[in-house]
Amino acid sequence: MFRAILLRQVTRRLEIGGVLQYVCTPRGSIMARKGGSETETDGTTGQWLVDRALRMAIWSAMRLSYERRVPLFGALARAATRAIPNFQRRMLDNLDHVWPDRPLEERRAIARASADNIGRTLxxxxxxxxxxxxxxxVEPEGPGWEVLRTTQEAGKPAILITGHYGNHEMAFICLTARGISAGGLYRPMQNPFVNQHYVDAVAALGLGPLFEQGRAGMGRLLRHLRGGGTAIILNDLYVGGGIEMDFLGKPARTALSSAEFALKMDAPLIPFYGIRQPDGLSFRFVLEAPIPPGTPEEMTAAFNRSLEARILEDPGQWFWLHRRWKRKWQGGKGMVPGLHPAELPRQKSR
Structure with a gap:
């Protein structure tokens, strides 16, 4: 009954990310058509409901001043981790996996701080x-900044590499303000409705181009680099086609593509971080020294050590929500026995 009522009401128009009109598809899923254009988004009713709740929260928060809305979303994210057990369990599983000797209350405090940072970043x-x-x-700082400036002045490409730490998006803004158009490689969200207005928010500000992860996006990113552009790549998510490398003392499947691009383009590979400051609203933009050329494995391992150092310095700024250490199924026949919950291909109830 509820589903039937819901599907009759999905022609509502909303504000965030442009005007969207929702219609029912023959399969009973929901499709979004943006501003009368041909761009359509198709997703499930559950995904639509999540998107509705998020849009309502964003719409309400945007009525507040910036200084109030950012802490508010941090608080909402902390509350969400308590209200949605899977979220908190995923973070605590990850923390237990890499730091089993730390007291439980300390791990919980890190999870709360991480949720707060995720909400603020959103x-x-x-x-x-x-x-x-x-x-x-905000002035960029660190030895990588001068390298980036020199590289751009010479019309050569550069690759900036980071992780989900602090807020990496402030780098796009900081670089754009200084005449550097940085393209970003991103992985689309699983929820297509959320993904649409999330990407639209970047496009609305006129920042550098975004390249969707995949063969076509990689091709456009390479063309951007060949033209002397700068690319920003996040390299701390699980990648099934990557190789297992040590990250925080545990094997994690990791992409080598950032280092491979740098070697292919003879471009500096520069780790950077948008570090949230104690006031929760301001940032430092730190560009570390470029990673020395070597094999893709050596360069990627060097980045892992760089990110690890930042996480150890302030673990609450990293997105512990991601399933970084999950393992692939072995030959499609099953899992290695005795895996930690953080390593399971899918999160299991405990």
Missing amino acids: IEHYSMQELAQRMAD
């Missing part, structure tokens, strides 16, 4: 105009 994404104003006076 609403900052939809507040990019105001974030750009706040970033106007």
